[in-house]
Amino acid sequence: MKFPRNTRLLRSPFDVAPFAAVLFLLVIFLMLGALLPVQGLHVELQPPTASDLPGTDKPSVAVAIDSSGRFYFANKIVGSEAELKSSFASAAKNSDEPLTLVIHADKSVTYEQLVRLTMVARDAGIRDVLLATLPRVISTPDQP
Secondary structure (H helix, E strand, O other), X not given: OOOOOOOOOXXXXXXXXXXXXXXXXXXXXXXXXXXXXXXXXXXXXXXXXXXXXXXXXXXXXXXXXXXXXXXXXXXXXXXXXXXXXXXHHHHHHHOOOOOEEEEEEOOOOOHHHHHHHHHHHHHHOOOEEEEEOOOOOOOOOOOO
């Protein structure tokens, strides 16, 4: 059997139209995706300076959390969250004005622990919470 030697695999010229159509559809989908609103919140944190450190002029109670998750209230170790909640409730009951909770947390304390402490304070009647931090030390040219 004799095969023809002038056989070509593609008998017609290469057609670019289907590739262009797919490219244009891809561009349309990317443009529509860029116009949809992005879920989430953009948070831009600014390092505090000495003049704009937040504070409160209301009566406040302070609680500290160390790296192992122990709570310290009134310079004593608090054994459980229930005991901490009762301490917050008695402090809130003895105050004439609404109290502010100031949290002194170790840098290794997780966000979950901070939220849990905030919820305990909220259940005890304390609505405002501040996180205490040390301001960043800024060296000036005349100071080493």
